[in-house]
Amino acid sequence: MIARPDIKPARPWFSSGPTAKRPGYRLGGLPQDLLGRGIRAPEVVERFAHGLRRTRAVLEVPESHVLLYTPGSDTGAVEAALWNLLGERPVQVVAFENFGLTWLADVRDHLKLAPEAMTAPWGDLPDLSQVDWSKDVVFPWNGTTSGVRVPDGDWIADDRAGLAICDATSAAFAMPLPWDKLDVVTFSFQKALGGEAGIGVMALSPRAVARLDSYRPDRPIPKVLRITDGKGFDRALADGVAMNTFSVLTIEDWIDALDWAEGVGGLSELIRRTDANYAALADWVARTDWIDFLPERPEIRSTTSVCLKFVDPRVTGLDDKGQKAFVTRFKALLEGEGAVFDMEPHRNAPPGLRLWCGCTVETADVVAATPWLEWAFEKAAAFDSDRS
Template sequence: MTRKPSIKPERPWFSSGPTAKRPGWSSQAIPHGLLGRGIRAPEVVQRFAYGLQMTRALLQVPDDWVMVYVPGSDTGAVEAAMWSMLGERPVQVMAFENFGKVWATDAKSHLNLEPEILSAPWGRFPDTSRVDPAKDLVFPWNGTTSGVKAPGSDWLSTEREGIVICDATSAAFAMPLPFGKLDVVTFSFQKALGGEAGLGVAALSPRAVERLDRFEPPRPVPKVLRLRGENGFERTLATGSMLNTFSVWTLEDWIDGVEWGLSIGGLEALIARTDANAAALDRWVSATPWIAYLAEDADIRSTTSVCLKIVDPRVEALDDDARRALVTRMKALVEDEGAAFDIEGHRNAPAGLRIWCGCTVEAADIEAVTPWLDWAFETAIAEYSAD
């Protein structure tokens, strides 16, 4: 039996959303002066505009793109783009993890389109040779629920006729994004920088704005997803104006995270921190026989939402319910010890573990949590065998 470790992570938060707060975060660091003010007050609108400006600077969004806030986190941002922009030409959707599957269902069942669905099993990325630059494309850059990321960007065309809507929520601020090959890039506060949930951002290329100006979707669009006004793209949204009432606390917390990212060296530093965390976890995975990556191909393996499968023969022989029960027990063991929180995989993914390795996590905490995972596995499997 593996002995219970004596050293715990100082910050045992490994959830894939909302993710860990930045190192040194405190609620006292969040400005309180605008709490309770009206959402249309000039000072509040100015603060929301500042949030977009700083986000643009940190993410290195091109100068000719516009950025807007959307309710509903990244889900709302993707839905706003789909509802407001799709229908002009044929659509392809990449469905290789939970949210890609959701976008495919929405395109077919709710937008009444006939999307071509480019699918792949859990742990793999779809066949990129099937992507047609004459069609619109919707896809996640990083599959938060599958631990799979896009294999670079060579397969995306700069001469495309369609628009490319990229769900980048667990890639933004952690992986390079090829803005020249994308038209809508969405993300949420609750992922890479550890913000509070509820707000999403959509960055729109000139081609995306042109689509909004020219194309009127053949469907009623709910107000909270409406990027168009009577004359095309609603340009006031690009100034920090809101589609509905947003949380000032959430916005101030986001600004705190963005300013931290800029203070430590910007996007390059955030990517480097993420890579160092993923490398620390990889050293343990490579040396541990009972665990393996869900994404077996290293070229498509996520460095943020790292999804793991248990490959011990005693577990592989179990049915799905029993495997999930084992993971649940492991989760309870480490949480009861205060060693790690929220390490289970997504409910719709194959049973396994998921460790967030984004930039707000410390590599030392990744190294500290792995002995606890060994202990939890051996404890859980011993209990199961005893039963």
């Protein structure tokens, strides 16, 4: 039996959403002078606009793209894109994990657009060479629930007729994004930089804005998803005007995260921190015989939402219900010690582990977490052996 480790991660938070707050975060350190003010007050609108400007600067979004907030985190941002933009031409949905499958179901069942589905088993990608860029294409850049990402943007056509609609919620601020290849990019505060939940961000290319200006879907669009007015794209949204009543405290929390991001060195440093965290976890996986990456191909492995699978027969020999029960015991052991929180996979994903390695996590904490993973595995496996 492996001895109980002596050292715990200083910040044992590895959830894939909401993710760890930035190092040194204090709720009491946020500005509070605008709390309780009206959402249309000029000072509040300007603060929201400031948040968009800071987002553009840190994420290095080109001036050609407009930014706006949406309700409902990344889910709301993706839904707003689907409801407002799709229908002018055929649609493909690249669906290789839970949320891609959700967008596929929405386009098919709610928008009634008969999309072509490009799917793959958990841990793999569809054949991206088969994407048809005469169509609008909806895809995640990084599959938060499968630990799979697209390797680059080379598969996206420069001369595409359709729109490239990218759910980038667990990729933004952690992976390079080819903005010239992307017409819609969505993400949420709660994953990108450890912000609070509830507000999403959408970046629209000139081609996407032109679609909004010229195309009117033949369906009613719910108010909380509507990003157009009577003339086309509602340009007031790009100036910080809120679609509904957003939390001012959440915006202040987001600005705080952006200020931290710029202070540590900007986008290149955020990507470096993410890559270092992933490398530390990958080193441990390479020397540990009971665990492996869910994606087999290294070039498609996520560096943020790292998804792992059990390869030890003491676990793989269990049925699906037994493996899920094993994960539950594993999680309880770690959290009972206050060592590693929220390392379980998404409820629809195969049983295994999932640890967030984004930029707000410290590499030293990833390293400190791994002995606890080994300890918990042996204790959980011994429990099963004793029962059998």
